[in-house]
Amino acid sequence: MRKKYLLLYICLLVTFCHGNAQSKQKKKPNILFICVDDLRRELGVYGSEVITPNIDGLAADGSLFLNHYAQVPTSGASRACMLTGCLPKNKSDLSNEACKIRLSDREEGDEPETLFHQLKRNGYYTVGIGKISHYADGYLYGYSKPKSCKLELPYSWNEMLFDAGKWETGWNAFFGYSDGSNRQNRNREVKPYECADVPDDGYPDGLTANLAVNKLKELLNKKQPFCLAVGFFKPHLPFTAPKKYWDMYDEKKLLLSPTPDLPSGCSKLGFHNSDEFNGYLLGEEKASLDKRMSDVYARKLRHAYYACISYVDAQIGKLLNVLKDTGEFDNTIIVLWGDHGWHLGDHRIWGKHTLYETALGSALIIKAPMMKKGVRNERIVSSIDIYPTLLDLCGVQHPKGLDGHSLTELLSDPEKASWKDVSYSYFNNGVSVRVPQYRLIQFWNGNDSVLELYRYKKDLFERKNMNEDKIVKSILPILRKGFINTAF
Template sequence: MRKKYLLLYTCLLVTALHINAQCKQRKRPNVLFICIDDLRRELGVYGSEVITPNIDGLAAEGSLFLHHYAQVPTSGASRACMLTGCLPKNKNDLSNEACKIRLSSKAEGDEPETLFHQLKRNGYYTVGIGKISHYADGYLYGYSKPVSQKLELPYSWSEMLFDAGKWGTGWNAFFGYSDGSNRQSRSKEVKPYECADVPDDGYPDGLTANLAVSKLKELLNREQPFCLAVGFFKPHLPFAAPQKYWDMYDEKKLLLSPIPDLPDGCSKLGFHNSDEFNGYLLGEEKASLNQRVSDAYARKLRHAYYACISYVDAQVGKLLDVLRDTGEFDNTIIVLWGDHGWHLGDHRIWGKHTLYETALSSALIIKAPMMKKGVKNERIVNSVDIYPTLMDLCGVQCPKRLDGNSLIELLNDPKDVDWKDVSYSYFNNAVSVRVPKYRLIQYWHDNDSVLELYQYNKDTFERKDISKNKSKIVKSLLPILKEGCMNTAF
């Protein structure tokens, strides 16, 4: 009889432990990770004139980071840093092909390839939709080639999805126009913008939002915790958006760049002639370091960029509405991240690919259960910090090799005295370090190096290189800059 009761007790105990484990799993927060391409800190909540009610509302529910910086000012490399939590280690890590070179052909090892792989290994169902790494739909193939079956991130996803619609492939959609054509098929004989009287799904991001809404509803009915990553294309070139988003703005009243010229005393080594932008061959004017584009054209382009942001804001709103309507908003970690900034005529550049504030600073919002709401965080943070932050928020062990630091303390205490306010960024033959008052940039050229220094508490817009007049400051920052090069090939 005792054996019978003991066996019954053991069965009940095992059942209870199993149920308890299931309950704990269900209580783990879900994750919605939103990647937005080329989104600089150009949101209403950042003080911009752009109209973004949905993203502004998200910021009111969590932490808005006012000084978030990308580690590389180009999409593929910036995303590789965010995904792996690691600073660039060599020149390949500065390429748009960084994930392909570093991750795509490797066998699965003990170290997770990305933060999404680590979540997947720890019980999360991971779904990617759209551009999360560099390739537009997550599969490796050239701009004008057929879609392949080889994933850029082979171990990160339970599912990788995309709806290319009338464009046929991810890359065609990425560079798509409303008639189903794209930059490649038209041999670059296209404008860098388009306004078309079409619904939201008349452009690819509307299709991405529809697919993500459908998948989100499905995932919410699963008992397993999930991480849904959604990558929107806009405001990346071409600046194409439905007319209703263009109609939100009076173009003649839009502000022009406060820094339309090169900084006084700069070396010019870190500047370029906006080749990506000028590759749209039907643009009315070409960008050049020699002179500004006209004010009228600058406003046209700003209008187009703003319309794209408002368009993406509406798509983000559709996802947030699902969470609110299902009562899951409070149990969901939401990260909204721009992969780097973009010069809208700033320093005469239309594009990214510089180590200046405009190209490196981008949007970052994190909302998490049980964290403070409406925090405007002034601390300097990095894209590589997102990986350890998500692991902490999800209760998942963090790999030891990461260069980033968890932001979890800053989510509740922006004045955390232990936080180190420093950001390193890299491009071509140069390294930048950003601290609260200054940015020091070192360019290597012809077996020599050139330094530039900018002071933000007096010159927010990098109007003048002051390195020659502030030798003591340069001397104090050089050791900090060198720390950012210790484990790299720079």
């Protein structure tokens, strides 16, 4: 009789433990990770005139980082840093091919290739849709080539998806126009913008939103925790968006850049002639460091950039609505990340690829269960901090070698005294460090170097290279720490 009761007790215990284990598994938060290409801090919640009600609402439910900086002001390299949680270690890490060079041809090893690989190894079902790393649909092939079957990140995804629609390939869609053509097959004989009277899915990001909505609904029915990463193209060039988003703005009333000229006393080593923008050959004007663009055309381009952001905001809203309608919004970690900033005529540049505030500062919002809502966080943070933050929020162990630091405590306590307000960025011939009041940049010209200092309390828009010896000397040791374990 005792054996019978003992056997029953053991069965009940096993059942309880199994049920408890399943319960703990269910408690792991799901993740929605949203990447937006070339999105500087140009959202309503940052004080911009751009109209972004859905993203602004997300910020009201989480933490808005007012001083978030990319490590490299170009898409592929910036994403490589975010994905690996590491600063660039050599010159190849500054290129758009950083993930391809560093990760794509390697065998799977003990250390995870990316943040998403680490989540996958720890029980998450990972899905990528669109541009998460550099390649537009996650597969390695040239702009004008057929799509390949080789993943850029071979171990990070359970599924890597994309709907190219009438554009047929990811790269055609990335540079696509509403008639199904693209920059490549029109030999760059295109404008850098387009306003077409089409529905949301008349451009690629609408197709991405539709695909992501359907996949999100499917994943919510899984018992396994998931991470869904969705990459939207806009507002990357060409600035193409449906007419209804252009109609949200009165172009004549749009503000112009507050800093349309080069900083006084600058070296010019860190500036460029907007070659990417000028590669759209039917543009009405060319960008140049020699003179400003006309106010009329500058407003046209700002209008186009804003329309693209409002368009993407609407697509993001569709995803957020799925979570709200299913009651899963409060239980889901949501990250919205812009891979770097963009000069909208600032310093006479139309593009990224500089080590100045406008190109390095980008949008970052993190909403997590049980964290404070509506936090406007003024601490200086970096894209490499996202990796350890998500692992902490999911209860996943950090791999060795991360350069980033978890933002988890800042989500609840923005005034955390132990946080170090320092962010390093790298590009071409320069290294930059941002600290609370200053940015110090060192540019190399052969064997010589030049230092530039910008003081944001007195000069928010970098109008003048201050280069005060005493301040430079105090920040220079911090800048040099950014050279540790790098080839710079």
